[in-house]
Amino acid sequence: MDDALLASRTALIESAGYRVVRCETTEDAIRSLQVDRFDVVVLCHSVPANERPMIRAAVQAFRPGTPILYVSRYGQSSVVEPVPQDVSVVENQPHEILQRIRAAVMARA
16 A cells, blocks of 8 residues: 555545544554544545455445445546445545535434
8 A cells, every 4th residue: 555645535525524444554544444433435546446346345344334435546447357336436636535525424413
């Protein structure tokens, strides 16, 4: 995973008042999902495509109903693999990311 990208995404989301749990590996993410409660799960495009289904399965197993946002470099059109219906793709634009996080949190309230 890209440390600089992870740090900038963390700063962006925290600047909007949200608490962020950073996971640097898929294993860290799965452990966090087992013990922490999340309003939304944000996956960065730097998460390897073959690991995204494992994280999605962990969300479904440990935190069913939790929205998953996949931040893509260039939006939906740049995603090569099929995107499951319960995953929303958001373009890698700060305002777009925050808007989609707010919408996901509001929908759960």
